[in-house]
Amino acid sequence: MNDDAVALLMCPHCGADLESDGTQVLCDRGHTFDVARQGYVSLLSGSGGKIVGDSTEMVAAREQFLDGGYYDRLMDAVADACVDTRTVLDIGAGTGHYLARALDRAGATSVGIGLDVSKAAARRAARAHPRITSVVADVWNHVPVRTESVDVVLSVFSPRNAAEIHRVLTPGGRLVVLTPTDRHLVELVDDLGLVRVDENKTRRLGDTLAGRFEREQRTAVTYPISLGHDEVAAVVGMGPSARHVSADDLRTRVEAMPTPREVTVSVTVGVYARAAATSTAAE
Numbered sequence: 001m002n003d004d005a006v007a008l009l010m011c012p013h014c015g016a017d018l019e020s021d022g023t024q025v026l027c028d029r030g031h032t033f034d035v036a037r038q039g040y041v042s043l044l045s046g047s048g049g050k051i052v053g054d055s056t057e058m059v060a061a062r063e064q065f066l067d068g069g070y071y072d073r074l075m076d077a078v079a080d081a082c083v084d085t086r087t088v089l090d091i092g093a094g095t096g097h098y099l100a101r102a103l104d105r106a107g108a109t110s111v112g113i114g115l116d117v118s119k120a121a122a123r124r125a126a127r128a129h130p131r132i133t134s135v136v137a138d139v140w141n142h143v144p145v146r147t148e149s150v151d152v153v154l155s156v157f158s159p160r161n162a163a164e165i166h167r168v169l170t171p172g173g174r175l176v177v178l179t180p181t182d183r184h185l186v187e188l189v190d191d192l193g194l195v196r197v198d199e200n201k202t203r204r205l206g207d208t209l210a211g212r213f214e215r216e217q218r219t220a221v222t223y224p225i226s227l228g229h230d231e232v233a234a235v236v237g238m239g240p241s242a243r244h245v246s247a248d249d250l251r252t253r254v255e256a257m258p259t260p261r262e263v264t265v266s267v268t269v270g271v272y273a274r275a276a277a278t279s280t281a282a283e
């Protein structure tokens, strides 16, 4: 656990500041949280456990695919928005690949918190970069991060809680959101009968951020990648379709595809400034 990053966290039970003694994270009112052998801490609060997050298999598939370099341009686009920042919070951090790239770009004194509800993801993010502190929490319940404490929040293919993101950002802080367009991986969607990106997603994103954030920049990133069977299996296995199709069924469908298969990567990267005042009209 990085002390500078732990200093950004807050106790999920009482809201007090937290510190780490190496094996535990604790608040001064006596609440303690064990640091897992694999280097992450769980700050789940309340009823926890309703939202499961990505499985071990999905995280392994994500790691395999991201290590292949196919999304490096997406990581660079996100990292570009983190130059000269000190503190970065990645909500739904997954394997930590994007946060690691962002910290490399942010500079040697930067620290990052990778937050994910999945323990499998938290385990992987904990070893993605020496300056990542990996935390298990449910973003829909509570983000255990101090108010007005982080410079940049990342949301990459992940759920967003606009009210909590606004609360934890410093005045002047920024939110970086990467969302897929309806062209993203469309060839695989068609070939394999996968879950489609909701066409209203971009509009809904604008709706949920309205009143709390002002868009500064929006960049479309679109390029082709060429995939073999293993990469197709990995990119499908790390996504929502993995929950709807059995592994055997998927493997059969993937093996039947002619490869290499050219596939479109198509996302939007939005950079939003935190608005000073909040209007809750868009809740």
Ligand SMILES: C[S@@+](CC[C@H](N)C(=O)[O-])C[C@H]1O[C@@H](n2cnc3c(N)ncnc32)[C@H](O)[C@@H]1O
Binding pocket: 051, 052, 053, 054, 062, 091, 092, 093, 094, 095, 097, 098, 115, 116, 117, 118, 121, 137, 138, 139, 140, 155, 156, 157, 158, 159, 239
């Ligand atoms: C599609 S993955 C994206 C992971 C990573 N940002 C990336 O692009 O490689 C979404 C991530 O959000 C996490 N997640 C889902 N619901 C969550 C919640 N309620 N709170 C925190 N994380 C959540 C999942 O476990 C998963 O790791």
Ligand SMILES: [Zn+2]
Binding pocket: 011, 012, 013, 014, 015, 016, 027, 028, 029, 030, 031
């Ligand atoms: Zn406490």
